[in-house]
Amino acid sequence: MWKKLYRWFEYPHRFLAVREVLNRRGVRVLDVGCGNHSPSLTKRYFPHCIYHGLDHGHWNVDFRDEQAIDAFFHLDLNHPQALNGLAENRYDAILCSHVLEHTRDPYTVVRFLVSKLKPGGVLYIEVPSPKTLHLPRARQGWYGIKGCLNFYDDETHLTMVDRNRMEDTLQQQGCAILASRPRFLWRRVILLPLYIGAGLLLRGYIPASVVWDITGSTHYFLAVRSTGS
Numbered sequence: 659m660w661k662k663l664y665r666w667f668e669y670p671h672r673f674l675a676v677r678e679v680l681n682r683r684g685v686r687v688l689d690v691g692c693g694n695h696s697p698s699l700t701k702r703y704f705p706h707c708i709y710h711g712l713d714h715g716h717w718n719v720d721f722r723d724e725q726a727i728d729a730f731f732h733l734d735l736n737h738p739q740a741l742n743g744l745a746e747n748r749y750d751a752i753l754c755s756h757v758l759e760h761t762r763d764p765y766t767v768v769r770f771l772v773s774k775l776k777p778g779g780v781l782y783i784e785v786p787s788p789k790t791l792h793l794p795r796a797r798q799g800w801y802g803i804k805g806c807l808n809f810y811d812d813e814t815h816l817t818m819v820d821r822n823r824m825e826d827t828l829q830q831q832g833c834a835i836l837a838s839r840p841r842f843l844w845r846r847v848i849l850l851p852l853y854i855g856a857g858l859l860l861r862g863y864i865p866a867s868v869v870w871d872i873t874g875s876t877h878y879f880l881a882v883r884s885t886g887s
Contacts, residue, residue: 671841672755672782673703675880679780680704685750688774690735691757693717697726710749735761741770749774755784756876759815765827772831777885781833784878785819787840793873796866802858805866807875824879833881841878846871 679685683706689696692711695718700709710729733740735757752771758764768783775781786809794800796807806812825838846853850872857864870876 679751688749688752690754697723701726735767738767746773750779752781775883781881787877789874802864804863807866828881832884835881837880840874841876843871
């Protein structure tokens with residue numbers, strides 16, 4: 659019971675958005691920005707997927723992640739032409755969560771990523787919302803909240819992704835946009851006191867990501883590549 663409850667609490671929004679695809683046996687997934695134990699987390703929920711990770715380094719990964727990953731591509735997306743080394747029309751799903759804001763030209767990166775999708779494949783993108791520009795700085799802590807609350811709390815953020823331009827980019831690459839809106843998980847709002855309590859108990863502070871949903875701090879795009887593109 660407790661194990662199931664914990665898994666429900668930790669279940670990421672990106673999985674919720676594309677789980678119908680990820681549940682297919684043998685589905686090929688490319689996780690762009692695969693640190694923070696993403697390989698083992700993905701295989702925990704979708705053990706039958708073929709998981710490929712892409713990153714410019716190894717960030718917060720351990721032995722379990724190394725066992726879970728089926729292929730790893732060491733690439734710097736600030737040189738998006740490096741994506742030419744990946745096979746085209748290969749993936750059923752591409753996940754790109756909180757990566758594009760770290761690049762100088764996210765729209766070119768996305769053009770390359772779409773070409774890696776199979777026709778009918780889905781692309782999930784999650785980025786900070788412009789609303790974060792008006793939120794308090796919390797890098798050093800703000801009323802118990804610590805982390806990336808304001809866009810500039812993370813010094814590696816380079817580009818605020820423009821919603822309209824990203825939608826145009828996706829459509830120009832032959833994608834139909836299934837969703838483009840603020841990320842919102844009801845459980846992270848209704849059960850916010852529990853998430854806050856867990857953060858204080860386990861870390862001694864409230865991780866800024868805990869309040870992203872209630873503050874509208876993140877925006878996500880879900881697109882499917884046309885079968886004719």
